[in-house]
Each structure stands twice: as structure tokens, then as C-alpha cells.
Amino acid sequence: MEQVQLQLQFKVAALVFFSILPFKSSSPYTPPDPYYLLNCGSSAPSTNPSSDDNRAFLPDTQVSPPTGKHISIGDTTSSTLYAAARVFTDTSSYEFDINSTKTHTVRLHFLPLTTAKYDLSAAVFNVSANDEFNLLSNFSATNTTTRVKKEYFINVGAEKIRICFTPINELAFVSAIEVFSIPDDILPSSKPPVVWPSELNFSVSNQALETLYRINVGGSLVTPSNDTMWRTWIPDDHYLASGDKSNLNAPANSINYDLGGLTKEIAPNSVYDTCRNMSSQNSNITWEFEASGHATHLVRLHFCDITLSTLYELSFNVYINDEIAFEDIVPGVLVGRLASPFYKDCTADSRRLSSGGKWLIRVSIGPPTKMSWSMSGGILNGLEIFKLVPGSVQHKHNKKPRLIVPCIVVGGGFALLSAALLLFLLYRRRNRFKSEESTTLAANADVSQSTVWSIATNMNLDLHISLSQIKSATKNFDESLVIGAGGFGKVYKGVLKNGGGTRTRVAIKRASQRSRQGFPEFETEIHVLSGIRHRHLVSLIGYCQERSEMILVYEFMSKGTLRDHLYNSDLPSLSWKQRLEICIGSARGLHYLHSGLAHPIIHRDVKSSNILLDDDFTGKVSDFGLSRVVGRSGESHVSTGVKGSFGYFDPEYVRTQQLTTKSDVYSFGVVLLEALCARSVIGKDLPSEEVNLADWAMSWHKQGLLQQTIDPRLVGEINPNSLRVFGQVTEKCLEEYGADRPTMTDVVWNLEYALQLQETEMAREPYEDSTSCATELPLPPVIGRWPSISNVVTINSSVDRDTESESTASRVFSQFMTSEGR
Template identity: 45%
Template sequence: MWDFRELGLFICALSILPLVCFSADFVPLDNYLIDCGASSNTSINTRNFTADSFYNNFISTEQDILANTSLKSITSSSDSPLYQTARIFTAPSKYTFPINQRGRHWIRLYFFPFTYEKYNLSAAKFAVTTQNYVLLSDFSVQKNPVMKEYSLNVTSDTLVITFAPSDNSIAFVNAIEVVSVPDDLIIDDGYTLNPAGTYSGLWTQALETVFRVNMGGPTVSSASDTLQRTWVTDKEFLIQANLASNFSNIGAVKYVNGGPTENSAPPSVYGTLTQMNSAGDPRSNFNVTWQFVVEPHFQYLIRLHFCDIISKRLNELYFNVYINSWWAAKDLDLSTINNNVLAAPFFKDLITAPLASNKVFVSIGPSDLSSDYPNAILNGLEIMKMNNSERSLSSSTAVPLTSTSGSSHKKVGIIVGVSLGALLVVVLVGVFFFLRRKRRLLEKQGHSKTWIPISINDGTSHTMGSKYSNATTASAASNFGYRIPFATVQEATNNFDESWVIGIGGFGKVYKGELNDGTKVAVKRGNPRSQQGFVEFKTEIEMLSQFRHRHLVSLIGYCDEKNEMILIYEYMEKGTLKSHLYGSDLPSLSWKERLEICIGAARGLHYLHTGYSKAVIHRDVKSANILLDENLMAKVADFGLSKTGPEIDQTHVSTAVKGSFGYLDPEYFRRQQLTEKSDVYSFGVVLFEVLCARPVIDPTLPREMVNLAEWTMKWQKRGQLEQIIDPTLAGKIRPDSLRKFGETAEKCLADFGVDRPSMGDVLWNLEYALQLQEAVVQGDPEENSTNMIGELSPQVNNFSHEEVSVSATQFEASSLDDLSGVSMSRVFSQLVKSEGR
């Protein structure tokens, strides 16, 4: 009798044999092809699907007494052999597959509903999960055959796929594939669209294939693809088919070393394309657009496949690519990317933000760099849904893995949400095309999208010199206007030398620079075509011109020449707080250093909330926006999303929800009502981030640990916070200091803003936590009892909490570096290099 592992290896070896004849480059070590419910094997396109009766050792139920009745073999009259049999599950049941090589695997599930005896499969409702991910929940198939394809990174020696009926229903499956995937099929890095930047972590993501499209060619069957994928034609997705034409030259495709292989996409995909139907007209100026319907609220990996099989010479074809209204590629020249090789395949991975709409628009259009008649191409496209923070690929993410009930209120909400979403999509599409048309008209007229600069010194601006400038210069210590010439910024950054890049954010790249007097600066260069970036650019200048504070990063200048959006700040030597907590090789911070950094950031936020005529709400408080100078003094940065607070007779500001996932105030998200307490919530997340030194959202962790705020609050309420702190701090935090710190963070994360402390209260408690860390106060009630936010030990100070808050406010307002109540133009002209920064 074979054991479990030997049986898996034998089946894997049998399954691989038919693949060798057409996939010489990659042979999957795991290749389970199962025809569920069948009594004999089935051959499909030279692939041998084994009857799952041969896999009886792999199948189990959670209720052993149902083993003989909960798994039933049935047959149907479906034309496809794979859909003619099925397994029906009346109780949660599992397939357990031995994994011979860890890494990314296909999971393909086949479903076709039909009636067998008393079982109507079209009425089945069920969930499908693995050890780490929810693939489907409350899933049903009404009539047509459905194949669901997933790509998972399997990190254990077994893969368990569980089928669990919902609402006293049944579950079923017709066929299953579990097949190894080449390691380089999904690379770890990509590019984000909104905000624009780089992305790392694709390797750990679970993916569901939503669309796989062959542009300009016929459907490519699984038999013609080395990884058994099906590529459908793009005709049904084109919005205006008359604007597009097809081209084919499969024989021209040249796979080159270091580039995509046939495993990325076959020659039948790279050798066909859809292009602009320009008919040789040099005045052609339009986009070819495809529309895809997706599930909202998920992020998507969009892989664009290109191969220039139409150009006769190098550097002949330049074009732009858009996803929705975002740049996916600008002035793309495939011959340069492929080291001056024509017809060499290339793909680009782009990651969306969670989508509010249920539609994705992919467009290609001409570039201004085109020397011949305008053209643009696209050869292939893949859209893959990414798992969310709940480690789920299902829209019903609120349903627990073992839950069998649903909420009628939730269903009504979904119906209303989908209806409103459909209406919103229609409006957004109209606005999208209107704005695009308007932008092109402006460009034709020679206008650039700029904003009216703030008046500085009655319209007179001064030249700001770089280290390399020979022109009239001024140092950062001089009185000067904020507006800086573009040429000066170029010189200060060595013409935007890529080796000088010190960061990439939603607004753009950040370069290190040096002014004429040797002052180091950080230069943030935005995307001038980004509407969101333009708004952030304007807001940043308007906000930072109103106040200065030792714990707020100072703005030195800006540049809006040549349609540029550039912001110049004081240089922060030690970078972000986030980089000192995790994700880098920097030395670990001590507990005292962490407390002092939190106190500095709290002072900056407290000043924003109280130090000016009207409260300013930062709206994007996170560890990446807390910068450290050479002495590890903290300064709050990035005011692009900041918002002026409510009027005296108002309680909140109604505004669209903006912020960073994991730090976002749930009350603000639910009600779209912004107050200073939204910053307090985000800062509470930062406090736990500082304590635990881990990301606020980490989908690679077990489900209960993914969300830092939820996870830490559970341990805090148990009184066991010391169990999850950064291991480098173990045994180095006094219990009283940790308790005070934990209580402070817990109060910040209260569900309702009214229950959260003010930033003044938070500041006071953090300073008290630092006192408790540095010295034990004899007889302090903290020794024997928990202390609520806002309470003050009389042994430490003999005045009330109210007096402490007033004193703190007065101290902040009287600081020499605080210029509250000063007009915008005066601040511009009075900016000086202060020792207090």
C-alpha cells in the first residue's frame, strides 16, 4: 500500500507525460488534473484528467458519518467531457494535494449546473477556500459552464481546497486542476497607477484571472499555450471598433534573452495586434479603447503585452497607454526598451488602487513624439484580481469562512450599491471623455494646465540659486519668494539625476538637491498631467504657506514653469519613520527614541489642529509621512490631502474620503464627515506601528493578523500587549510606560470620534509615558491601576488636566518657530533658515 506522498508523486509523474511533447521549457512538478465524479479517465487536448475515485485518499469530509452520502458521483448531458460528471458535497469537504515544489500554482475549478436526482446544482450556494485564502463565497452557477482560474503562491507541503455549502445548500465541482507555474510568470515588482509609483509584493498575492485577451487575433485555445491558458479575441470589448484595425505577423516575433518567454504569452498573441485605424492620415488624433467589467473594491493587476511587429525601423513607433484616466505608459518606444530589437515581446505590470467603479477602460493613443503618421498598438492583455486585506478574492468578504448565513440588509445594500455604481459609471465615463477632449483642445491651442500662482511680493519673484548656478543667487537664509526657476531646480538636482532619487510617492519622485550655499533640500517633482497631483500641489503650497513649526517639514519653494509641478523642502537626513521600523537595514530605534519621535509628531499635529485661526486636518497621517532629521527629531510632512477644519458653529467637514489604507478613520469612511479626530485615529495606528514594527496591512500574515489596528487592539484589551511588541524592545520597556502608551493608542482607535482624545491629550500622555520610562515615580497610582486618557498623577504635577492642555497650547503658540495668524504673503517673504528646524 502506497503512502500519501508516494501516491502524489506517482500521479504527478503520470500527469506530466502528455505535457512534455509541447512544453519542453517548463515541466510542472505538480500537475493534478482531476475529473470529479468520473469513473474513468478523460482526455482533453492531449491532457489526461484522472477520475477522482483514484484520489480517494485526498478527499475527506469534516463529518465522517456523512462520508458515504455527502460525496456523490453524477453524470450530465453537457457536451464537454469535463462537465459531464461532478462531485456533490452536502457537508464541508476537502481535497488535500501533496505539493512537491512550493511556489506559484494554477488552481482551475470547473462548474456546470444540472439536475441529478433530488440535487439541482443551479440552486447550489457554497464557498471554496484554501488554507490561506477565500476563493469563492456564496457562489452559485445558474446555467452556463464556468471555469475559475486562480494563481496562488503555495508555501506549505500540502494544498487543501475546501468546498463548504452555504445556507443548508449543497456544493459541487466538475473538475479541478492544481498545476505548478514557472517562478518568473508573476514577478514581484510592478507599477502603481493611482498614485503613480513602484509596487513590490506581487509574489505573495493570490490572483484570479478575470480577462485574458488576444488583441487583433482569434481566440487562442489552451492547446496552443504552453501553460494551458485560453486567450479570447478582443472584439467584444472594443468601444468603437471602427477606430481599430488588426495586424498579424506571427513569424516576426523574436523572444530574446532576459525578456518575456512563450510562458509569458505565445507567439500567436505577440504576433497579432490591434492598432489605430489611421488610414495613413497624419492628422489622426484619437484613442482606441476597450472596456472590461470587473468587481469593484478590489485592486487589479493589469498586464499589458506589446510586440512591435509593424515597424520597419527602430524608433519609428511612439505611443501612449492609459488605464481609466491614468497614465500607464507615456511616449512608449518598444525598440528602445528591447535594446534596439524590433518585434521583441515586452510586458508591463500595473496595479490599480481599489476600484470604485465596476469598469476598467484600457486605451492606446498617439504620442507627440511620433515622426510619421500617428499610431498605437496593443498585442495582449491580462486582468487579474488581487486578494484584499481579508485575504479574499470574493466580493462577499464579510462572510466568515465557516459561516452559512447571510444578511438581508447586506443584500439590499449590495443591490442599492450596484445600482448607484452603475449610474456613477455612466457619469464618470462622460466626464472622462469630456476632460480628455478638453485637454487635447487646450494642448492644440498651446495652453498648459497650470494654476494661478499665489501672489508673492506683489508679483516679483527672486532667483534662487543652486550649487552649480552662475546666475544671481540667494541662499535659503535670505528673504525670497517661494517661486523658483526651473533651470535652478535642474541644477540643484544635477538635472534630475536618477541616482539622486531618495523616494517615490503618490505625487512623484523625490530627489536630493543642494542649493548654492550648501543647504541640502528634497525636491519633489510631480506629474504635470495628473489632475490629482495638481490639486495636491496647490494644496501643499497653500497649507505650508500658512504656518511654520519645528515639527512640520518646511517648504522652501516651488516651481510651476513648463507645466512642471515641483516642491522644494528642507532635507530630512534620516528619512521616514517607516524606514526605521521595518523594510530596511537601518538599526533598530530604542524605546526612548520612539517615544520622542511620537511626541514630536504629536506636537506637529497638535499645532495643525489648534495653532492657527482655523484647524487644519492632515488627512494622511502615517509613518511614511513622519520624517526624521539628523538628530531623529520628527517632522510631519506631505500636506497634499490636508483640509481646513470646520467652522466654529460646525462639528465636521463633509468631504470625499481620502487617506491611506490601514490608517483611515472608519467613522470618516462610513459618514464622509471629517474632523480632527480622524487624524487622531490615524496617529493611533502609527503608535501601534511604532510599538510592533510591522506594516499596518500585511496580507502575507494569518487572517487575524493582517490588519495591525484590529490585531493589536485584541491584545491590548486582553492586557497582553507585551506579547506582540517589536522583539528588539523585549525587556527594555518599563511596564508602566508600555501600559500608558497602549492606553493612549487604544483611546485613539475608538470607533467614534467623540470618544477619542484630542491631539493635546495624546501629546500629554505620550510625554507622561516617556517620564515613566525614564524614572519610576514612587507612589504613582500608575503602579497599581490603569489610567484613563486625560488623567494625571498628582505625584507628577500638582495642576489639573485642563491646565496642562492650556499650558501645552500656549507653549506651542508662543514658540519662536510658529507663525500663526500671519498672512500668506508675509510668510512667503519672511521664510528664514531657523536654528529651531
């Protein structure tokens, strides 16, 4: 009981200190589970003013007493951190209850005190975590005036963290310890790309990493109180090896975290608002960092275009150890807005770059590989280097050799030789196909403008419409013909003259000179829509690219957007049947994109304003400027920066930056709620619990009260069983993890079923509940389909698929229809 009370006191005290910290640039991160700040060897709470960090560090014996033989030395009553130390004379450990298997930060602080009896500068010892990771081997802190801080990221896989100290020459010690969980998006959840010659492509989800360097490139020292995660970022001056050393500073509070999908836990403003910029295209800027030999590292490069020029002026390469790590980076393409931060991760081995020289990690930025019209330089804002921590801790009592070891060594030798040969062959194959991959849409949506420009020459010239025709159709862009506007520019209603005197109504989207979007979106839209045709996808009629104009011409959708018919307009309300049919049509369009082509297409910006309605209120998906193609067979995702619209973002995509077809499914789930509730996805003027449509509606759904969210104009109109099925499929679409969400095939089936239930007034079969028996007959499990569309419909990659998939689906669903149905 006393131990529980002490831990409670610690948490309360720590929470108070976290809440009153004088953070200058941002609020501190609050760990969601137990966290520990230990003043080791002291009997008094301490702070750490020397590093501009005023958090409370509480006595270790009160919070998490160490095991084994130990004593405390120094001024054990001082309120200054590092005034005392915990000294171990035999193997000892701290054990922390964390109640979470998330990745945790562990920071170990050392200052070797000297007393009449003990000289800690002579101590040599090992430190391990959970009997699995060797954090420190043969470690000693010899400078009695310099504080040493070691930081690690450990994926625990258990509900305890055990930090063990093992003396080698009779003494081990520690001055302070920090243990706390980190947000899920701090470290990559997938395997970062490898920069040759690294042979270990590891995932940090089951590893431990040691922080070697955390650099504020072009900026000054960032202390813990200016970082939400209490990190220190040091200036890069000492590590600059060659090149232009000019730096840039952005205006205060100019960094836009929203579009890049990042948070200040990734890196603070003070890192992104400074940088080194490569003003000359004829030389690189290079940094060099000493590293351990034959070690594998995670390298994170932070970028933020603070040049405050145009979106596409920067284009550059990044090199690690003189090998290309990232080619033709164009920040404007990756995030679509100036001063929006993003980062790139890769793994690399340390390398001896000269005979007999030091082992180094060398980082450079330089001119782009390909010729580009956007060649004004490159930038780097921040840099972090982490070392993979060795695992498999060896204990003293395990030193006796075993016969199995030679067998493992011999077998392992053959395995390594085989792996090395395989890697070599894969490397050669990768280089051989690299140029081929660059011509696919999957490879060009997030590459430099030079690549995009080269592809532009291969656009479908049969679709080209002259600028004079466009001007004639819009009466020289008469403002009275504007029917909408978006991130790309204004949309005009127009009439194109065809051969034979006929005319065609069209919608003409003209790029604005101030648009946040640009040529990549323009080019992507043409490539996507020129190769496909489907009844529920808006058709591209043509495009115009003359005199710096970028114009897209579509079929005219007379009824406007789905959003306009739901809220914020004076248009007549749609019936529940109409809303279901529009959602079904849109889902069919997305199903075709995901499953009906040789390579799936991910829309990436599904929202109610991108679902257009024709004269018959047929729903069609539009705006493919952010779309991505899953380029290679067997791939399930595309790694890319987060783009889309607020309120519709797939949380897993935001966390991992891995885009999948299930990202579209999540966004479509939000659209389904818009159709039901007829309100905006983000209600800024609403009470806090109602701001986010998805959170608010799903909270009612979990209580079995989804009817509380219905558009008042639909009250009394919706069959309870139809609402039940609709709510269940929406909930599945909005699952946090993509693997738990349905495919669009499943979504189409269940929406069709919800429509059938809406139109059925009398129960015909157990699966067709009527309103009168809504509470008596159970519905079949939603998402667990009966006749699967994917099992019935055979779709090839033909470009003209107006009706086939829909007619086939209709045959599938006809077995559930009654005479009162559709």
C-alpha cells in the first residue's frame, strides 16, 4: 500500500511540474501512461536547470527502488539534479511498471562524482534493458565536469521495463533516469528504404535505437524547454565538412504543421524555421558524423521549404555516404505548400570513407539528377541519426560455450553468403528497372518536377483542346459562368462547339496562378481519367496546356456536388433513398478504381464535394489530382506524404504515411455520415464533443442511438433496419486500422442491402426485415457478405467500363429483390 501511495504522489507531483513548465514555443507532450523521472541517489525532488529543463525528478527510492547491492553518494539532500548518484557494487536493476507495450524513451544521465571513498570516473560497466538489449557496453564517464545523457527508443513488448546495471570493475552508477512512452508516429512503423551498402532493412517495431545525433541545421541550440519531447538539438556548425554554409531563417510562427501531417513531437518550430540552403547548383553541402564501425543506423532528414518563394523552385538530391538516398526531392510536390514540414527516413551502414580513416555517416545535399525547370537549390532543416542497439544480452553465468554454437556459426556463414549474393542480385535488378519504374504513375506522383515534365510530353494529344476553344466556351472566362472553386482554381460552366454544329455542355477547371496545387495534380488527373471510363466516375473530355495555362474539361454535372444538397445551401433536400443511391453509385466508382484495373488507383481525396450529381442525381466521383497508382504487382500501399482534406484523413495513413485503398474506405465512411447527418465534417462553432462528425456520430452509434444524429429533414423517413445496416457498415469503414475495414466491394453490397431494406415494406424472408418486425428478426452480419461481388464480377483493365460492373452487380443483388423493390 505504501508503494502505491508513493507512486501516486510521484505521478501527481510530476503532472504538476509538467503543467507549469515555462515552455517558450509549444506545450509539452503528456504521456498517456505512467512515466518516471528519477533523481537517483537523492532523497529530495530535483530539477535540472543546467539544461533549461525544470521538470520534477523525484527520489528513486520513493518511486522505483533499485534491487541488488547499492548505495548513494554525493549531496543526497540537494534539490539540484546530478548532485548525488546511485552507485551499484553488484548487478542491480530498476523495474518500471508501464501498463503499455508501446515504444518508450529511456534516458540515462551520468555525472561521475568523486568522494573520499569513490571515484566514479573510474567506473566501467554495462547497462541492458529487459535482459534483451545491450544499451551500454564497457561504458565509462571519465570527465568529472561533463554531464552525459544517453537516449534510447525501446519497443518493450511487455508491461514492464527493467534497466539492469552490471559493474565490470566493481562499480556502476547512474545520476538520473527518464522513462516515458512516445506517440506512435515518432518512429516509422514500416521498414525505411535502404541506402546501399546497408544489408539490414529493419523495422523499429521490434528493435531498440540509440540516439547518436540530433542536429538543428542552420539554427542555434534548442533546449528541452523548447521541445515538447524535452530533447536537445545542437547546431550543425561543428559537423559541416564542405559546401556553402549560408543559412535561412523563417518568420516566427510561419511553420504549417497541418498539411505535412506532422506534429511538434516530430520536431519543434525552432528546427523547421531555420535551414542550410544550397545557393549554388555546382556544389554539395556535406556534413560528417563519427559513428561505430559496422553498425546500422536510421537516418532521419527534416525538411521545410522556408525559402518563401514558389512551390517548385527547390529540387535536389540527398546522399548518404556518397550514395543517393533520395533523388530529385521537390518539397512543393511532396507537401503542396510552403513552410510545411516533412521528413525522410532511411537506413545506412557507417562507412570508412578513406583508408585507415574514421567510421562516418556522411550526409550531403546536391543538385538534382535530372534536368529540371525548378533548379534553384536545396535545403536541410534538421537531422537525426540513431544506431541499432545490439540485442541478445549475454550474462556472466552464460559464458560456458555450447556445442550448438559452432553449428550455428557454420550454418549462419552459409546463410550470410546466400543473403549477400541475393542482395547483390536484387541491387543489380533494382538498378536495371529503375528507369522503367520512373515512367509509371506510381513513381512520378511524388518525384521532382523534372520527371513530371518529361511525362507531360507523352500526354494523350487526342484530348487536347485549344485555348481559343476554351475561351469561346467560357466567353473569355466570364465570372458570371463560375460555378465553383477549389484548391486548383475556378470552375466555369461552358459550351463546346463540336463538329457538325452540335454543342456539349462542359465544366472547365482552370488552374489559378496562386493555386496550392499545380502541374503534378494536372498531369495526374489527365493520366488517370484518360485511361478509364465508368458510369460513376466523372469523364474527362479534354485538357488545355498553352501559354502557362493548365485547364481541364469535364462532362457537365448539372446538379452540382453532394455536399451542396446536404448542407450550407438552399437546394431542396434529398430523400433517404436518393442519398443511398448516390452513395451506392460513388462506392461503385471507387470499387472500380480499387479492383477493376490492372493496377489499383487510390483516390486519396474522397469527400462529399468530390461527388458530383448529373441530371438524374447519379453520383459520380471526381477530382483525381491527388490520386496514386499502386504501381507493382503484390504491393498493398504507396509510401507518400499525407495529402487530402481535413476531417476525412485516414488516421493510419497519417500515422504511417502509407496510403492504401483502405484510406479511401475511411474517407468514404465520413461521406456516409455526411449523407445521414447533413452537417460538415468539422464543425468549428459546435461544442467540443460535436466538432468532429465521425467521433460525434460514432459515439451515438456505440450507444445504439444513431437516430439522434439523423438530418431532421429525414426524421420518420428511414426504415430502422436500413439505418441499422447503414450504421454498421459506416462503423466498419471508420475502423482505426485499415485491416479491419471492409473493401469497397463489401461496402457496395451492404449499401445495396440497406437500400433494399428501405424499400421493403413487408418481410419476405428472414434477411428482409420489415419496419414492423425491426426488433424481432436479427439482421445478417454486416460486411460478412453472402454472394460476393468480387467472386461474381470479372473485371479486366478495359478502359470503357460504363455499365458492366453495375449490371453484373445488379444481377447479384436481384436475388434479394421483391416486387416492391427497385
